[in-house]
Amino acid sequence: MSTPHARLSINQATLKYASLPEALEVTADAGITSIGLWRDSVQAQTLPEAARLLAGSGLRFSSLCRGGFFTVPEGAARRAAMDDNRRAIAETATLAAAGAAGSAPVLVMVAGGLPQGSRDIAGARVRVQEALAELAPEALAAGVTLALEPLHPMYASDRAVLSTLKQALDLASDFSPAAVGVVIDTFHVWWDPDLQAQIVRAGAEGRIASYQVCDWRTPLAADVLLSRHYPGAGIIDFEAITRAVQDAGYAGDVEVEIFNQEIWDTAPAEVVTQTVESFDDHVAAHLRTGIRR
């Protein structure tokens, strides 16, 4: 097995069925030095216990997935969503402090889809803006960056009304880059004719909070959420996108985040090995190694 690249981070979604202790162990055992965590797995124990486990692993923490889902209009459901985002901000701050040096206090934000029965995507997008205005000062105070993740437009109705990097940067522009940044996930943005220009802009504006990689291949899985693949298994040009992100100044961890039933059904240690190799073959060559925070 190759020595893992110094900037490789395993996003825990890639190891969906592993508990937090298992995910930390298999990642560290492979020589990988960073991990991105998911809230459901963190919340399977108390937050102090999760932080203790993370600290004990010696791994960097590269992000927490995920906040957001705040497209519903004002009312009890929206207030519950906002309170949940506040908890996610606190979790992010705690975990970033518990991780090894170079950990990133980044909370990945998925906007949410159209509210039930709604056809008003423009309105839903305004709700996202309003939610950010409410949460950004609190994130800033907690030292956490809300990282807006544009999702592929095939998820625009039921998962994220935020669909392009330009749209994410436009939304972020009302706020300090320390409070609101963006996630660039190859799977979601590879098709965008405006991608290169918007990556340059994201770098110039200091907004790139996370870079996530996985591949796109057709036919899509019957559940399109599970259509993600190891880098190199599909058609994404990782050289073009990775060099652009690198040249835009992003020097942090690079997460491999894969939702794929076949990969989830594979033993986590084997998945980690495959991840290291596909990252080495298709992404690592286009990265400099130093982690700068």
Add this chain to the structure above:
Amino acid sequence: MSTPHARLSINQATLKYASLPEALEVTADAGITSIGLWRDSVQAQTLPEAARLLAGSGLRFSSLCRGGFFTVPEGAARRAAMDDNRRAIAETATLAAAGAAGSAPVLVMVAGGLPQGSRDIAGARVRVQEALAELAPEALAAGVTLALEPLHPMYASDRAVLSTLKQALDLASDFSPAAVGVVIDTFHVWWDPDLQAQIVRAGAEGRIASYQVCDWRTPLAADVLLSRHYPGAGIIDFEAITRAVQDAGYAGDVEVEIFNQEIWDTAPAEVVTQTVESFDDHVAAHLRTGIRR
């Protein structure tokens, strides 16, 4: 059954298993006055015979689907594709001349996906530009408009590297609007945060050659190509998009184009009835009635 709206056109794909004579008959019998045709169905007879059938139906011809698929690099396959596009231009001119007054000499162009084994979407997009440069003068000479159709980004790898209205308009900008226009299909563009601005631009530049409607609903069909629904069955805001297209000056036919196995398995006469009613309920109210060509 309602009286069909004067600008409603049935795109033949909605009646996939009907032959050309059957599609013409069921459309005219319902009182619909326009139809968009598909090449496979036209080519099931000679072109003069297809033109004679169309003329006999008394229907307007609103478009021919489709040309394009020209992302392959130079060589025999590309030459074959270009020749096929030339035949499609000739078919469009013949059919538009055979249709009733108000027929539109519009050839819908689907760009094509990545060539087999390629990860170079930027290169594929250049191939589209080069193909247009070759074909646009010939289309202009034939009195035919090549109507570039941006397809939803979920088809960007295997069907159309042309993914947004802005991208289509940028490509078209090298050519006369009489030679190269755009198709606005609600299913493909509803999610685009830049949609309203680009519809305004498309109108100002005289580029709107066709407006097609159908709805988006999740979960997507296992074959994502077949995820299209009657207007009103999903989440698209037909009022916002239709008013924008109308306000941008488009006064032509509005095609209902649905790929959906359940609808294809329904008797064509019943599909036409459903189409008339869903169009009436969700699209017609936002249109003026006059056809202006």
